[in-house]
Amino acid sequence: MLRKILFPLTAAALAVSIYLIFFVAPIPIDPMDAGGNPINFKIFYFHVPIAATAYVAFGIVFVSSIMYLRTKHEKWDTIAVSASEAGVIFAVLTLITGSLWARSAWGEYWVTWDVRLNTSLVLFLIYLSYLMVRKSVDEPEKRARLSAVFGIIGFISVPLSFLSIRLWNRATVHPVVVGPGGGGIGGDVVIGTVLMNIMAFFLLLTSIVVLRIENEKLSEEIAFIKRTKNL
Numbered sequence: 001m002l003r004k005i006l007f008p009l010t011a012a013a014l015a016v017s018i019y020l021i022f023f024v025a026p027i028p029i030d031p032m033d034a035g036g037n038p039i040n041f042k043i044f045y046f047h048v049p050i051a052a053t054a055y056v057a058f059g060i061v062f063v064s065s066i067m068y069l070r071t072k073h074e075k076w077d078t079i080a081v082s083a084s085e086a087g088v089i090f091a092v093l094t095l096i097t098g099s100l101w102a103r104s105a106w107g108e109y110w111v112t113w114d115v116r117l118n119t120s121l122v123l124f125l126i127y128l129s130y131l132m133v134r135k136s137v138d139e140p141e142k143r144a145r146l147s148a149v150f151g152i153i154g155f156i157s158v159p160l161s162f163l164s165i166r167l168w169n170r171a172t173v174h175p176v177v178v179g180p181g182g183g184g185i186g187g188d189v190v191i192g193t194v195l196m197n198i199m200a201f202f203l204l205l206t207s208i209v210v211l212r213i214e215n216e217k218l219s220e221e222i223a224f225i226k227r228t229k230n231l
Contacts, residue, residue, distance in 0.1 A: 003210065010207045013200035017193070021045045025193040040104035047097040049197035051120075053205050054094050057087030058127060058158050060209070065151035068144060074220070077144035080151055082212035084130055086205055091124040115168045119161040126154045140220070 027041050064080035067073070098117065099109040110117060130150050137143035 006203070006207055006210065010200070010203040013196070013203050017045075017197045017200040020193045020196055025189055041101070043097050043101045043104075045193055045197055047094065047101055048194055049201045050090050050097060051094040052198055053201040054087050054090035054123075055158050055162060056202065057083045057090060057205055057209075058123075058155060061087065061127070061130075061151045062155035062158075065148035068148045069152075074140075074144070077147065078213055078216045078220075079209070080147065081131075081134060082209045082216055083205075084127055084151070085212055086208040088124065088127050088131065089208070090201070090205070091120070091127065094120060095124060115164045116161070119157070119164040123157045123161045126157050130154055140223075 021042055025042070025045060027039065060083035061080045064076045064083065068076035068080065098120065102111065102117070103109050112118075130147065133150055134143055134147050137146060
């Protein structure tokens with residue numbers, strides 16, 4: 001029942017978001033301030049929501065990891081791994097869209113000393129390592145316990161990435177978009193489009209996690225059958 005509502009709703013939200021970006025929303029900066037083609041700055045409408053969605057996904061990993069250690073219920077481990085895989089996808093997309101935006105804004109894809117770019121890369125590598133750790137352990141309970149600890153400790157990279165341009169503002173050319181001092185967005189249409197995209201990508205995240213939870217359950221059942229046959 002959930003899938004019948006969630007998936008069409010996600011598709012509709014993404015369609016509306018794409019329409020708003022390309023046919024309604026303005027370029028989010030003064031075209032005279034663009035270092036490259038001003039139209040390229042519309043990637044902002046994708047980049048910010050995708051980054052926010054990655055943070056949410058890793059937040060789910062954090063909460064689910066705590067819940068697993070407290071309850072030892074397998075469902076929390078399943079939710080954690082499902083959210084982590086989705087989060088890694090969104091983290092990669094954050095790096096890609098950020099690099100494309102940087103090319104237009106700063107003239108190069110990667111400013112090596114920029115703290116936001118580097119902390120975003122570290123964030124991606126930490127959760128990629130989380131998935132690699134899971135692959136390296138065969139015993140389910142040990143894997144879940146080790147992953148939960150990793151998921152809790154690794155979450156420190158999320159606030160560190162988000163706050164990096166405020167903590168080390170002299171080591172970044174990245175604009176502050178959200179929160180105090182934010183100057184990256186303005187105007188009802190711009191803000192409305194960003195919020196619509198955030199909702200659409202949150203729904204996409206939920207859809208991916210729901211699918212991965214179902215697949216993970218099937219994988220665990222298959223693995224259990226194989227182990228019992230070998231006994």
